[in-house]
Amino acid sequence: MTASNAESQDTMNSKSTLSVCDAMRDNTDEIIMKIESLLPSSIESFADFQSEYLRIARDFFGTCYIAEKELLDKIGVDQKVIIEFNKYLKVLSQYAISEIDMVDNLQKIFVNNAISAMKVYDDYVKIMLSSYAKTLEHISSMLPKKSE
DSSP states (O other): OOHHHHHHHHHHHHSSSOOHHHHHHHHHHHHHHHHHHHHHHHHHHHHHHHHHHHHHHHHHHHHHHHHHHHHHHHHTOOHHHHHHHHHHHHHHHHHHHHHHHHHHHHHHHHHHHHHHHHHHHHHHHHHHHHHHHHHHHHHHHHSOOOOO
16 A cells, blocks of 8 residues: 555545545545656656667767778778768758757747646636535535434
């Protein structure tokens, strides 16, 4: 039994009655805490994956360099061709970096919009819950008192 389960059990034992809202809140809290506890390891796992991918890419070009230099030296490729090829790759690199920046900005915009949408939804839910509470209060006032 997790600490959260124990707390929920204690809450139920300390109260003579358990409300639907208590049950929903406690169980929702347990799920949210589990998701929150996994977030750091999920981020770390993705970062490890990306680091390994980039390490492999760097190693590939490091190994390629030795074999390629030897071959190009043997066949006598003109240095001007390599310089022009480097210029071409710089243009492609700048394009790729620009695309990466654009995707990063789009992700930030997406997250900001999603947070804004959640805040609007939260405001709506609060209004609806307030209305629901007033309705329950009204209905409760119309019901006869329960004799104890």
